[in-house]
Amino acid sequence: MTPVRRLLILAVGVLLLGGVGAWSVLSAADRADEENRPRPGGPAFAAGAVDLDRPGRLVFRNTAAGPQRDRLVSVPAKGATGAVRTASDVSCVRFHAAAGTGVCLQETKVLGRPAYRAQILDAELRTLKSYPLAGIPSRARVSPSGRLAAWTVFVKGESYGSAFFSTRTAILDTRDWKLAANLEEFAITLDGRSYRNQDVNFWGVTFAPDDDTFYATLATGEQTYLVRGSVRARSVTTLARNVECPSLSPDGTRVAYKKRVLGRTALWREHVMDLRTLKSTPLTERRSVDDQAVWLDDRTLAYALPADTRPHSEDVWTVPADGTGAPALLLQDAQAPPPAKR
Template sequence: MTLTPLRRLLVLAAGVLLLAGLGAWSVLSAADRAEEENKPRPGGPAFADGKVTLDAPGRLVFRNTAAGPRRDRLVSVPVTGPAGAVRTASDVSCLRFHSAAGTGVCLQSTTVLGRPAYRAQILDAGLRTVRSYPLAGIPSRARVSPSGHLAAWTVFVKGESYGSAFFSTRTAILDTRGWRLVPNLEEFRVVLDGRPYRNSDVNFWGVTFAADDDTFYATLSTREQTYLVRGSLGARTVTALAENVECPSLSPDGTRVAYKKRVLGKTALWREHVLDLRTLKSTPLAERRSVDDQAVWLDDRTVGYALPAENRADTDDTWTVPADGTGAPRLLFEDGSAPPRPAGGTK
C-alpha cells in the first residue's frame, strides 16, 4: 500500500507518541526505583539536619550508611548512647572519611566531563573544603595524623577489593602545613630483611600516623606477601617490621598496632589482631568474623571496626572489641562506618 503524505504524517506522529510514552515510562520507572532505594529503613536511625563540626567534644562524626537521602553523609552523635541517638546530618558526602584535631579527609565521587571520577577533599573543622585533589582510582582508605597536619589516602588503580586476585593501589600523603604532596609511596626507598628492596609489584595501603608528624606505618605488598612497614617522611624510607599485616591502625599511646591478619579457615578471611611494636608479639582479638576494614581506636583499650550488616544489604554496622584479646564484640551502632576517635578522646 502506498502511503500518502497524510498517512506518513500520521505514522510519524504515532511513532513519536510511542517513543515519548516509552521515554516517560522509563523516566518514571527510574524515579520509582531511586525513590524506593532512598526510602529510609523502617526502624532505622532518625535524622535532624544541623551543624556538624569535627572539634565538638563528646561527639562522634562518621559516614552514615543507612539507605535514604542521607546515605554517605557525615553525621554526628553523642559518644554516650550513639546507637539510639538522633543523627545530626551534614550536607557533606564521603565514600571514605577520617579526621583528627579539626582536620578531615573526605574521599568523594564526582564527575569530570560527564564521566565518573573521584577526589580527596581536605576539610576544616566546620566541614568546609580547604583543598581538593583528584584521585587515580576508587577510594579505599583514609587517615589523618593526630595533629591534623598530615593526611593520607589509598585508592584502587586496578581491582575493587583486597580480596581480589589482582589489584593495584596508590597511596598518597599530604602535609597540610605547606600543601606538600607525596603522590605515590612507591617513590620511597624500601628496606626488607635488612636490605634495600625493589620490585615492580610493590603496593602500599592503609597508612596510620604517629604523633611526631614524620613516622607512619602502612602495609607493603610484594610477591604475594604483606608486611607492616614503618616509614619516615623526612628520610623517604620504609622498613619492613613484620609479615602478614594489613591495614594497620596505631594506638593513641603509639605502642601498638591493630591490624587485620589473613587467616585460613571456612568462616574468616581476615582476623583482627593487635601487635605490640616493642616485642612484635601479636594478640588475636575476640572478634572472629572476617573484618575487611582499617580499624580505629576509640581509646587506648578499645578497637572499633565496620562489618557488613546482617540481613540488611549495602550497609555496615560498627562494632567494638577490647584491644587485649579479652571480652566479646559489642555493637556500637547500626548503619554507619567506624568513627575516628572523638575530639577530646573518650573516657
C-alpha cells in the same frame, strides 16, 4: 532476503534494543529510589551543625538508605547507639578526622562517568583543598595533630580479597600542601636489604604523633608486610609479615591490624601487635573484618562489618584490644568513626 523482511527484522531489533534500554533506565531508577528511601526503623536525623572540634561527639559517614546516605553525621559519643544523628550536607565514601582536620574521599560525576577526589576539610567541614584521585577510594587517615593526611585508592580491582588489584597511596602535609603522591616512590628496606619491584603496593597508612613516622601495609611477591616509614626521609622498613591495614594505638605502642587466615568462615582476623616485641594477640571478633580499625581509646577498637539484612550498609562494632571480652554493636548504618574529642 526481501527488502520488506529486512525492514521487519530491523524494526524488531530496534524495538528490542529500546525495551532493553528502557528496562535498564527503570532498573537504575528503582535502585536509586530504593537507596534514597529511608528504611523503616532506621536512624533518625535532625538539622544542625557538624563540627569536628566539638567535644564528646562522634562524626562519621552515614550508610543508612535515604537522602542522608553518605552524609557526614554526628552523635553523642555516650549513648551513640540509636541516637538522633545531626546531618551535614557533606558526602563522603571514606572519611577520617583528627584535631579539627578532616579528609573526605568523594565520588563525583565527570561527563556522566564516576570520578573521585580528596577534600581536605576544616573543623566546620569547609573545603580547604581538593585533589583528584586516580581510582576508587579505599582508606583515609589524618595524623593526631591534624597536620598529615593520607589516602589509598584502587587503580585496578575493587577489593583486597581479589586476585588482581593495584593501589596508590598518598600522604599530604596540610601546612605547606606538599603532596607525596605515590608511596611506591619511597625507598624500601625489606628484610634488611634495599628492595625495588614493579609489583609493590601500599595501603592503610596510620600516623605516629611526631608528624613524620607512619606505619602501613606493603605488598609484594604475594606477601604483605607491616612497614614503618618516614615522610621526611621518604623511606620505609619492613617489620613483620602478614599485616594489613594497621592502626596505631593512641599510646604508640601497638598496632591493630587484619591478619589473613585460613578457614571456611573468615578471610581476615583482627589482631593487635606489640611494636616492641612484635608479638600479636588475636581478638575475640571472629568474623572477617575488611576494615582499617580505629582506636576509640587505648583499650577499645571499632570497625565496620557489612550489615546482615541491609544491602550496601555497614554496622560498627567494638571489641577490647587485649583479646578479652566480646564484640559489641556501637552503631548501625555507619562507618567506623574516629575517636571523639575529649
